[in-house]
Amino acid sequence: MPEQASNTIAWFRPDPRAIIPLHAMHVSRSLRRILRRQYFTVTYDRAFREVMRGCGERSETWITQEFIDLYQDMFNLGFAHSVEVWEDGALVGGTYGVSIGGAFFAESMFYRASNASKVALYYLVERLKTQGFMLLECQFLSQHIKSLGAVAVADNIYMRLLTIASHLAVNF
Numbered sequence: 001m002p003e004q005a006s007n008t009i010a011w012f013r014p015d016p017r018a019i020i021p022l023h024a025m026h027v028s029r030s031l032r033r034i035l036r037r038q039y040f041t042v043t044y045d046r047a048f049r050e051v052m053r054g055c056g057e058r059s060e061t062w063i064t065q066e067f068i069d070l071y072q073d074m075f076n077l078g079f080a081h082s083v084e085v086w087e088d089g090a091l092v093g094g095t096y097g098v099s100i101g102g103a104f105f106a107e108s109m110f111y112r113a114s115n116a117s118k119v120a121l122y123y124l125v126e127r128l129k130t131q132g133f134m135l136l137e138c139q140f141l142s143q144h145i146k147s148l149g150a151v152a153v154a155d156n157i158y159m160r161l162l163t164i165a166s167h168l169a170v171n172f
Contacts, residue, residue, distance in 0.1 A: 012139070013155070014139055014140055015154065015155035015158075016141070016153055016154050016155070016158075017139065017152065017155065017158045018138040018140055018141035018142075018145060018146075018150045018151070018153075019135060019136060019137050019138060019150065019151060019153055019158070020125065020136045020145065020148065020149055020151075021136075021149065021151065022125055022128055022129050022133065022135075023129070024149050025121075025122065025125045025148060026147065026148050026149035027122060028147075031115065031118050031119075031122065034115050034118075034119065035119065035122065039087065040085045040086060040087055040092070040093075040113075040116060040119050041085075041086040041087075042083065042084065042085055042086070042119065042120070043083075043084045043086065044081065044082070044084070044123075044127065045075075045082055046082075047082065047084045047091055047094070048071075048072065048075045048080065048081070048082040048096060049068060049072055049075075050084075050091055050094075051082040051083075051084055051091070051094035051095070051096045051110070052067075052068045052071060052082075052096055052108075053068065054093075054094060054110040054112070055094075055095075055107070055108035055109065055110045056068070063108065071096070071098075071107075074098060078172075079098050079099060079100065080096060080097065080098050080099075081096065081097065081098075081099060081104075082094055082095065082096040083095050083096075083120045083121075083123050083124045083127070084120070085113075085116040085117075085119050085120045085123075087113050087116070090112075091112070092111065092112040092113035092116045093109070093111040093112060093113060093116025093119060093120050094109065094110060094116075094117075094120050095107075095108065095109035095110075095120040095124055096109075097124075099172045101165055101166040101168045101169070101170065102133045102134040102135065102164075102165040102166070102167075102168030102170045103133070103134065103135040103137065103162055103165035104124070104128055104133055104136050104137070104172070105139075106121075106124070106136060106139075109121060118148065121145075121148060124136070127172070131170050131171060131172060132168065132170040133165070133168070133170055134161070134164065134165040134168060135161050135162060135165035137158075137162075138150055
């Protein structure tokens, strides 16, 4: 994560770490209704840079242009991925992250239309389950992702899960 003041890259290893158990994502009744009514169109890896820019649209952000360029390089190499949520042809939400083996590291998400980030996360989880992923890491446990089923796990448990997941031969 870029540190604005010092212009250096800082590495964080939260303990505990937030993960969303793939088969335990909480889908509220209102989200189920939105998914059923298909208000949005969802795509994968079609607008990676635009999703990152959307995630960086806030008063304080670590998502600098250099950060976007570096993640675009990872995208070009097949490690970074995005889920895009569209409404009437406009990008209204999304999420992005990095995959290594069967582990996906969610970096950020955004919305410009109500519930669009939840839709993006739902479709990310569905894609990961379909492709045989084992781990969805979300870094820090916020109230928002906790409401979607995220849990905190101790570092020793997380490292065991990561070791197993990273050796799986799956593709996003």
